[in-house]
Amino acid sequence: MNITIENKDFENDGIYGILTGDNFQCHVLSHAYDSGNGNGSYIPKVAPGTYTCKRSLHRLHGMDHDFETFEVMNVPDFQGKPVTGILFHAGNYNKDSEGCFLLGKQVTFGPNGGHMITESKVTFEKFMALQAGVNTFTLTVK
Numbered sequence: 001m002n003i004t005i006e007n008k009d010f011e012n013d014g015i016y017g018i019l020t021g022d023n024f025q026c027h028v029l030s031h032a033y034d035s036g037n038g039n040g041s042y043i044p045k046v047a048p049g050t051y052t053c054k055r056s057l058h059r060l061h062g063m064d065h066d067f068e069t070f071e072v073m074n075v076p077d078f079q080g081k082p083v084t085g086i087l088f089h090a091g092n093y094n095k096d097s098e099g100c101f102l103l104g105k106q107v108t109f110g111p112n113g114g115h116m117i118t119e120s121k122v123t124f125e126k127f128m129a130l131q132a133g134v135n136t137f138t139l140t141v142k
Contacts, residue, residue, distance in 0.1 A: 004141075006018050009107075011115060014032050014115060015042065016117075030101055031094055104117025
């Protein structure tokens with residue numbers, strides 16, 4: 001299985017793109033970080049490249065139980081610090097990600113302004129259902 005994420009919009013309220021896999025496509029949001037170059041541009045934590053994603057159990061901050069998802073392995077250092085724990089999961093806003101990939105049906109304006117992705121929980125569950133029996137896959141980030 002091969003999955004591609006193509007980042008398209010680099011906004012202060014998130015990095016928005018399209019995830020495409022075998023018989024599946026959705027919107028994706030990851031946290032926007034200041035590029036540090038002084039021009040107000042934003043970058044994602046996961047650099048363009050090819051990665052292996054591995055199925056495992058994880059618990060996000062504030063959760064009282066583990067959930068099954070995929071972790072992006074061997075992500076290069078980001079802003080001089082090691083990167084671990086990049087997951088695929090549900091969430092709607094930039095604040096719901098610390099670099100992880102949030103999956104959703106579409107990008108829209110949120111009730112408090114700014115962009116968000118919709119129907120994230122349902123989209124994430126569909127993504128995981130399509131990965132039944134898959135323990136690893138290759139992810140290409142563009």
